[in-house]
Amino acid sequence: METPRWTHSLKFRIMVSYSLILIIGGLATSAIGIHVTGKALLRQARQQMEYGRSAARSIYAHRLQELRQSVELLASSGQLQAALAANQPATAATYLTGIRQEHGLDFLSVTDSTGKVIVRTSGPRTTDDVVAELAPIDQALHGKSAAATEIIPLEVLRAENPALAERAAIRLDRPSEAQPSDPETLDAGMALLAAAPATDESGRIIAVVYAGQLLNDPSTNLDAPGRHRIVEKISDTLSGGLETQGRDPGVATIFQDDVRITTNMTTAAGMRAVGTCAPAEVYDVVIVRGEKHWIGRTFGASDWYITAYEPITNLAGERIGMLGVGVLEKPYTAVRDQVTLSFAAIALFCFLLIVVVTYFLTRSMVRPLEEMVSVSQNIAGGDLSQRVHITGKSEFGLLSSSFNDMLDRISEMKSQLEQWAKTLEQKVEQRTQQLVKIQTQVARQQRLASVGQLAAGVAHEINNPLGGILTFASLALEELPPDSPQREDLEEIVRQAIRCRKIVTELLEFSRERQAQMDLGDINEVVSSTLALLEKQALFHDINVTREFEPDMPVTVMDKSQMQQVFMNIILNAVHAMSERGDLTIETGHEDGKQVFVRIADTGCGIPQDIREAIFDPFFTTKDPGKGTGLGLAVACRIVQDHGGRTEVESEVGKGTCFTIVLPVRTEVPDSSQDTPQPQAIADPPTTRG
Secondary structure, eight states: OOOOGGGGSHHHHHHHHHHHHHHHHHHHHHHHHHHHHHHHHHHHHHHHHHHHHHHHHHHHHHHHHHHHHHHHHHHTOHHHHHHHHTTOHHHHHHHHHHHHHHHTOSEEEEEETTSBEEEEOSTTOOOOOBOTTSHHHHHHHTTOOEEEEEEEEHHHHHHHOHHHHHHHSOBOOOOTTOOTTSOSBOSEEEEEEEEEEEEOTTSOEEEEEEEEEEOOOOOOOSSSOOSOSHHHHHHHTTOTTOOBTTBOOEEEEEEETTEEEEEOOBOTTSSBOTTOBOOHHHHIIIIISOOSOEEEEEEETTEEEEEEEEEEEOTTOOEEEEEEEEEESHHHHHHHHHHHHHHHHHHHHHHHHHHHHHHHHHHHHHHHHHHHHHHHHHHHTTOTTOOOOOOSSSHHHHHHHHHHHHHHHHHHHHHHHHHHHHHHHHHHHHHHHHHHHHHHHHHHHHHHHHHHHHHHHHHHHHHHHHHHHHHHHHHHHHHSOTTOTTHHHHHHHHHHHHHHHHHHHHHHHHHOOEEOOOEEEOHHHHHHHHHHHHTTSGGGTTEEEEEEOOSSOOOEEEOHHHHHHHHHHHHHHHHHHTTTOEEEEEEEEEETTTEEEEEEEEOSOOOOGGGGGGTTSTTOOOSOTTSOOSOHHHHHHHHHHHTTOEEEEEEETTTEEEEEEEEEOOOOOOOGGGOOEEOOOOOOOOOOOO
């Protein structure tokens, strides 16, 4: 389907580009702003929880300290001591009952010096039971007042007042996965308990006064105030002036183990969440793992809160519950949503404003361009008399002037083309002279080939005397007795003669001109035979040769002699580049059986970057005149190309050079009648590498 033509206009593209930039920028800015604002609000909430946790701890500790001071004052009261000394428990009970009611205590009792209760001020006022197992009372019996939060069994609470036992037995709102064996109600209560010893004039303990407030509050009615004002006092410090649906967002909770026993947190039904359990993660951190506190985001009963928790310990330091504070997350998310809407509104307004401005700006910019397009179309039709009539110092005015100048110079370009034609003829003549020079160099190469043939003839002549030396030395060796002192010298002559004959034979085989003899061959064998020929030379005495041959190399069609010439040229270059001292590494391998390669790496001087592309050019050499023809690497590269392969080079000045010869794996041997003669050349002296 063809797109509408108006979509190709510059005006449309500018509008779309600006709109995309604005949309992307606006979205990115809004996202960053929303993220930063959200983090700032959550950081504020966490700081408020830190303050709330500290305030809750202070309020809780203050109430416990008030309770302790109250029992200490009662224990030192002369009226109480007089009633106890006169053995008038009824008088003491009447006196203490008024104080208990005045201070809002749940129970206020007195024990004798053995821990047996002798006075109670609430309930049926039974006595003679022993409460010495409660830690603060036990400490008071030993002469020291104490106050702490303690877990009190139901039977002890029932003895103080049966109503307290009923309050403590809160029905548990266990999750659905709870086991049938789990209890349905609490079997103990958690209370603020304080005790102080009463002594006579001699300092002997005659009684212990103890008092307490039961923290368990089973009331679930949100409108009715709780029995204890601790959670209300704490929650009042957490609101921070925020309101959610007309109610205080701050909540405070006291846990007995993991159960809420008093709280102003509400459930989805609008009731106090008494009997529900603390989040498992919080319980694990604060109670099980023993961390000092926990601050984070939790789901409490019916909504998400930012909360903080810390442990409540008894007099022995055991963790028996938690004190938790929190604020609703909704006020903070509402602020965040409001900021989000503000960012979106601002972004939308800016988008519409820029679209309108861009439209009028683009319209004023495109008009001159439309005129230039019209003139260009007329010029393309052959009317060179057209000119653009746009004036001014703006970019369009300058472009118009440049456009008209371009038209004026078109005629000048015609005459320049004629001049270029003449220049081209001169360059052709220069290239012709270069070709003549190259032909001269080729003739020189032919003379070098003749020298190679002469060297082959000399090798033939040397081979005959070597054969005579070997024959006569062998005969003389046979006639000598085993213990003759000359026998060792003759054996050395035979060995060296055999060595010379082998070298001459290999030289003849290498320098002989013949047609390319393509046959299946193993590249490892070709490289090994080349090294065997070269390693006998003196220039290899200080060369450390490392062979890394792939054992299972596929065979491929090649002319072994020509490939031997390639490897010899590159190896000799490497040796001379190392000044006949260094490490030479030769590696062979294949790539999935489709290609074989040979890497020849040295630790020589390397090849500079500026001449690296020219090292395979014919007659290119950096050696002094007479020390190299510049054909060695050129011939090697041509041979590799004739085999369908390629030559790669990697070099770093001062560190060395690595040549890689890559040949395709071919298994069909071509018909020898179709082969064309391939001229051979004597191995060229190595080119300079750096």
